[in-house]
Ligand SMILES: Nc1ncnc2c1ncn2[C@@H]1O[C@H](COP(=O)(O)OP(=O)(O)O)[C@@H](O)[C@H]1O
């Protein structure tokens with residue numbers, strides 16, 4: 001087996017007496033889709049925020065692509081290819097869909113200390129942006145302000161943005177949250193072909209989605225990883241059934 | 249984007265023609281003092297424009313903008329003072345003489361204001377929201393009190409200038425000439441700023457206003473872009489300060505009193521935040537109102553209040569936004 005792309009060891013984060021991450025340790029294989037599941041309040045979003053650098057852990061290390069990134073600021077981790085989406089969609093509401101994605105392309109291209117050329121007319125920004133929008137089925141919405149898109153479209157747009165940065169790894173926090181069944185299925189159709197190209201840490205409440213897509217799953221309960229393993233093992237595990245899955 | 253909004257072009261062109269035609273019109277009407285009112289408007293518009301870059305596009309509500317104007321004005325005042333007195337400038341390492349030349353005074357004014365913006369901005373930008381407002385205000389007040397307590401340059405009384413800055417071949421002592429120089433600078437700044445806000449830098453700046461956390465999560469180190477914008481705004485405000493010193497032929501700490509920062513902010517809100525041209529509309533409205541109402545009552549601010557409330561409640565994009573209509577939201 002190759003070296004994991006992401007290694008989390010001893011990650012600990014307390015909010016007062018609440019353990020959001022309790023000496024959390026797990027690793028994600030390069031190119032895999034790795035599910036991160038657990039009941040509400042288990043600490044999934046908090047884990048993602050610590051991986052992205054937005055939340056400082058009390059203790060623990062994070063290694064990404066062979067480098068310890070624990071002390072890196074958010075933008076540096078993102079620029080190194082560790083990109084995230086949010087449980088509550090996070091976009092630039094006044095910009096059009098194309099402008100949102102073009103800004104992500106700009107982020108990938110290096111510094112933006114370019115003051116005169118009109119950004120909207122630069123082909124090396126607009127064309128890759130339109131290409132990604134097309135791949136995600138948003139081509140017709142390219143010039144619609146993000147705030148006027150439907151909920152499902154906004155979530156797709158956020159994914160388009162992070163994909164436009166050509167990430168090595170995606171941290172997706174409930175990408176199908178609030179989506180209809182059809183939209184949810186379309187999202188799966190977008191994620192599945194990424195397998196092997198982009199590593200994905202997938203936080204998901206929809207068990208059908210997780211068990212259909214994931215190569216491995218970590219189950220989080222009260223900030224602790226109670227098991228990490230292939231979907232079949234996780235499904236069969238007694239502790240998981242008792243703690244979380246109920247009679248799934 | 250969509251076809252260029254025609255109404256906006258008509259409004260801009262009308263404004264430009266009015267500004268260009270003002271001096272001859274003032275002479276024709278036999279009211280040459282109007283030229284100095286118009287000059288004040290143009291200079292204030294330049295200051296409000298520089299505030300719009302950081303506030304309207306970067307979402308940074310600075311309440312200390314008058315500090316940059318004050319620095320620009322004092323650089324001109326101090327250089328002119330030592331030129332007239334033929335003394336060396338104190339406090340600086342080496343022997344520096346004063347100067348009356350605009351080509352020395354104005355670039356130095358811009359540089360000094362930019363430097364102050366860079367240094368204070370690096371600290372202010374560690375905060376955001378209401379804290380940012382307070383810290384920018386605090387720096388401006390510190391500077392105000394610094395100059396109040398500086399007897400070498402007149403303390404409270406400031407410095408009276410003997411003459412306007414010298415430009416070879418251009419006689420700035422003629423009010424109409426000075427007006428056109430100020431107008432040229434304003435138009436150049438408008439042209440450059442409207443490029444900047446739509447450039448890659450401008451998109452990042454606008455992104456900071458809309459959702460800074462998102463930009464960081466995409467991999468953009470937002471702090472350095474905000475600081476660059478803050479420094480640029482400070483530089484242009486410093487230029488406005490240098491022009492102010494020339495306009496009034498006086499430099500004093502009152503230039504950087506917090507109420508001056510408030511006035512610039514009010515002009516921008518009146519004219520329309522985030523529209524660039526609104527800075528001109530706002531400065532014109534504010535100073536015209538001041539001119540008209542002060543002749544009626546010394547409590548003219550009493551009338552400004554309701555007007556401001558009306559604009560904030562009913563014209564979110566200010567007078568300029570109302571003039572050009574709702575469709576031309578973006579540049
Ligand atoms: N900023 C915060 N302040 C205090 N408590 C928090 C904060 N963020 C999360 N928590 C708590 O930490 C726990 C884990 O939250 P979260 O990571 O959002 O759970 P999940 O995403 O798995 O539903 C919850 O008990 C939550 O209330």
Ligand SMILES: [Mg+2]
Pocket residue numbers: 044045046087
């Ligand atoms: Mg969550």
